[in-house]
Amino acid sequence: MERPRREEPATARPGVSYVMPVLNDVTHVGAAVQSLLDQDYDGEFDVVVAVGPSIDGTNELVEEMGRADGRITVVDNPAGSTPSGLNIAIRASRHPIVIRVDAHSVLPTDYARIAVETIERTGADNVGGIMDAHGTTAFEKAVARAYGSRIGLGGTPHHVGGAEGPADTVYLGVFRRSALERVGLFDERIKRGQDWELNERIRSTGGTVWFTPDLRVTYRPRSSLSRLGRQFFSTGLWRGELTRLIPSSRSLRYFAPPVLVVGVSLGVILGAIGLALGVAGHSVPVLLLGWAAPLAYAVIVLLAAVLVARRDGAATFAWFLVVLPCIHFCWGIGFVLGYLSLASNIAAQAYKKGASDTRIG
Known part of the structure; x- marks a missing residue:
């Protein structure tokens, strides 16, 4: 009332x-x-x-x-x-x-x-x-x-x-x-x-x-890590939806985490394939270059921890090495799913249906 x-x-x-x-x-x-x-x-x-x-x-x-x-x-x-x-x-x-x-x-x-x-x-x-x-x-x-x-x-x-x-x-x-x-x-x-x-x-x-x-x-x-992961997956999901539905929201910085997720994931897949082929006697050195992406990201996370978290003690430093990838990957995966409308299509359709009405709720 x-x-x-x-x-x-x-x-x-x-x-x-x-x-x-x-x-x-x-x-x-x-x-x-x-x-x-x-x-x-x-x-x-x-x-x-x-x-x-x-x-x-x-x-x-x-x-x-x-x-x-x-x-x-x-x-x-x-x-x-x-x-x-x-x-x-x-x-x-x-x-x-x-x-x-x-x-x-x-x-x-x-x-x-x-x-x-x-x-x-x-x-x-x-x-x-x-x-x-x-x-x-x-x-x-x-x-x-x-x-x-x-x-x-x-x-x-x-x-x-x-x-x-x-x-x-x-x-x-x-x-x-x-x-x-x-x-x-x-x-x-x-x-x-x-x-x-x-x-x-x-x-x-x-x-x-x-x-x-x-x-x-x-x-x-x-x-906790599980609550943090859920928070950022949900945030990324809805940011992906909004980025797809509202052109003015398409800032390049929103695409950094999903590009990171795709790049690191592809690097791991290609590197794993190259390693498996090498073990089987079929050398494909170019595929092993895929490991460069996840290794580069790991170095960036480590450097960030040294610059940002080292003053807070060893435990905080160690958690930072886990927290930062959790934020990036949960947000990035959520963004990809939301942008491609693979996880919340119902919400997207609802937004489109009411987009012409500024008085919402």
């Missing part, structure tokens, strides 16, 4: 609504919500948490927080997906500024204040900053190092920083509600990459998306 919008006095800071989708994240959601309550912003605010059908105690924890603090509203997200949760939370909130929050994120106390000041100064429809990944275990530290390096996630400003100014997309996002309503909120058919697609619609309707390095959000990485 949508709440009535409250008109803000002309001299007051605009009220802000924090919206957070959460599913199976009992470990991090408490700290994420507390970081919202600790903001130094002096305007009115509300917190709306959209909870999916979790099985790890997340629902119970969030409901307890809602009972303990009247500023927190808990709403159900039956679908459990990120875009549906965001839309449900946005509709249940009431203030003119909407701040997207991730259950893995911890906002610094000045986040809302700086974001609103930036919106008012620039006239942007959406502002955001840097996803500043930090881990606690050796594995999480290795993931954080990969996130913050150019070789890990491509070196975009919202991962490694950069100059303030207009951007294609930003991490999370602090939106004018009017802009969200203008473009129809998040596309619930896009399970990953929905932030980029929403920002594309904002920009296509004359709005500005603004990056500022003054906003840094602490992000808690996935805690």
Whole structure:
């Protein structure tokens, strides 16, 4: 149910609504919500948490927080997906500024204040900053190092920083509600990459998306290799779909991981064939050159670990050697499947069917 919008006095800071989708994240959601309550912003605010059908105690924890603090509203997200949760939370909130929050994120106390000041100064429809990944275990530290390096996630400003100014997309996002309503909120058919697609619609309707390095959000990485692999396979899958469906999204950097996957895989196959033929007495030296691709990649990963992860100890260094290929290959394989429409054709058809309608959801 949508709440009535409250008109803000002309001299007051605009009220802000924090919206957070959460599913199976009992470990991090408490700290994420507390970081919202600790903001130094002096305007009115509300917190709306959209909870999916979790099985790890997340629902119970969030409901307890809602009972303990009247500023927190808990709403159900039956679908459990990120875009549906965001839309449900946005509709249940009431203030003119909407701040997207991730259950893995911890906002610094000045986040809302700086974001609103930036919106008012620039006239942007959406502002955001840097996803500043930090881990606690050796594995999480290795993931954080990969996130913050150019070789890990491509070196975009919202991962490694950069100059303030207009951007294609930003991490999370602090939106004018009017802009969200203008473009129809998040596309619930896009399970990953929905932030980029929403920002594309904002920009296509004359709005500005603004990056500022003054906003840094602490992000808690996935805690295991299997979770990391699933995350990046899904992200790559949907990025492949979006790249195929939306011409403006075809940045060359998105093709680097799939080219890497194809090149290394072909090199291993050709090298293995050459080795097998050699053992059988049929020497084909040219095929053995296929091993150059995987060996070169292994050297690059090792050098990256030396440059990026060696200061965090031997365990983090060792995990980095595993984490970086996991990110590259899971994302790259997912991208290939999504781009070729081999894994999510239904979603692609749904997008094509509704592409002419800007009011989605």
